[in-house]
Amino acid sequence: MLTVNDFQEAAARLKNVIHTIPLSTSCTFSAMTGAEVYLKYENQQKTGSFKVRGAYNKIMKRYMEGNLKAVVASSAGNHAQGVAFAAASVGVPATIVMPRSAPIAKVAATEGYGAKVVLHGSVYDETYQKACEIIEQTGAELIHPFNDEDVMAGQGTIGLEILSDLPTVDMIFVPAGGGGLISGVAACVKQINPRIQVIGVQAEGASAIVDSFHQDSIRPTATAHTIADGIAVKEPGDLTMQYINQYVDQMVTVSDAEIASTILMLLERTKQVVEPAGAASLAAVLNQKVDIKGKKVVCVMSGGNIDVSFIHKVVEKGLVTRHRHIKFSTIMPDVPGALENFAHIVAEQNANVILFNHDRVAADLDIDEAIIEVVCEVSGDEHANRLLKALKKGGYDIYSKKQGGYELFNKK
CATH class of the missing domain: 3.40.50.1100 (Rossmann fold)
Incomplete structure (x- = not known):
């Protein structure tokens, strides 16, 4: 079994090899959650991850x-x-x-x-x-990525660094895929200070550790489908699960939408590029998966190796999740001036049309109707609701796209 000495020896091997990255505080995330939120930016680590x-x-x-x-x-x-x-x-x-x-x-x-x-x-x-x-x-x-005690000892050196920077930390949130990072951090931290809670975070589409943790036996998943490719593992290690069961306090999941929204917020608020797996820990904190009010909380941002060609997809998903982009459809008369009237209402509400599709031949339309599919850029929920109310007041029914057709927004 791993001891504190194993983590200290690993830290000695890594000295002058890896980057020393101190904890960073976040006033924004602290205000949003009611906790003292600190971020461990392993996305800045050599090779781009822990x-x-x-x-x-x-x-x-x-x-x-x-x-x-x-x-x-x-x-x-x-x-x-x-x-x-x-x-x-x-x-x-x-x-x-x-x-x-x-x-x-x-x-x-x-x-x-x-x-x-x-x-x-x-x-x-x-x-x-x-x-x-x-x-x-x-x-x-x-060289196994997680089911190896020497590998786990190396990952656990993050725990030593967190305790050195913030000895009074209350909770540490750690992304989990195969379990090497969380088992190492938890074993290290708990042996030094059992008071500290360690919470593991998985993607909903790859929740093998969460399932195994709650069932107290290894439960592989049939698939591992998530934007967080770094933690998309169908079966955790038997060694890592032993440490997780012994030392980890809770395991929770976050959705891809929650992860994408968090990546977008990290880009905007902290100017940090964090990959989906790395953002999972903060996603759990921001979406209140665990009660953290009044606590000193550290989120491990485990990596930043995200493909540039993939970033725009994640950002788009994050914009939709945070209602910064709103997608809808509406039916209007197929007559001159109809589009101008619609555009005038949108402009009055200070929204920006970024995608527009005009369909005059849909099978379920009357001969004198057209349906338009629109994506508008807005500042958030309140702005989006103002826009939709203004359009409804202007005589437009607003629909969301559903499988096989459209569904009216706010039917009641």
Whole structure:
């Protein structure tokens, strides 16, 4: 079992290798939640995530033992970069198996550190099977992304740093996929100060640890579907679950919409680029998954390796979730001037039309009608409601798009 000494030894190996990133306070998030909210920006870490901690600790420890020849890992991206960096540091060849859906930026970064990348499968569990095949063929050593105590010890050094910066912390929120980060942080923190609560956060579409935690047995999920690719794991490790069951206080889930909204807020309020998995911890805090009022709370922002081509999709989802973009349809007479009247009302309400589709041939329309589908930019709920009320007052029924047709907003 991991002891405090294991975490201290890992910290010594990582000294002068990783970046030292002190906690940052957030007045905005503190005011929103009624707690003292601190952020641990591992998105600023070397290789762009916390994963370098565990990978480097494992590889350096094995290298010092003198018989490490080559390494293989399976990863959605962040562990891949950590292993590639660590292997290059000691001159050991590395092969990384990544899912075919891995962000291009993560694949390129992994290759940039000198590793050979093999694309296989759609989620971590399938890449892991391929990695095992390569190990059998080559005799290389597996560097597991989470189910390894040396890896967990490296990740747990985050706990030492949090306690050093904020000894009076009450609660630590940690993203969880396979469980290496949360098991390491929880084991480290709880052995030093059992008073501190550790809360794990998973995506709703990949909730294997949450299910296993509540059922007190490992419960794999049939699928792992979420924008948070870094924590999209169908089955947690048996070792990580032992530590989670022993040391973690609560496990909660957040939706993709909540994650996207949080990423957008981090971009706007803190100017930080955080990937979906990394934003899960703050999403749980902002959406009040746990009562934190009056507490000193730390959220671990576990990574920032988000593909630039994917950011606009996440931002768009966040804008819709926060009602900064509102999508609706309305039916109007198909006569000259009808569009002008509609646009005049929108302009009067200081909203901005950013997408517009005019359909005159829908099957369920009368011959003298047209339906328009609109996306408007507004400042939030209150502004959106003002716009919809003004349109209704102007004689427009507002519809939302549903499967197979349209549904009237606010039927009552």
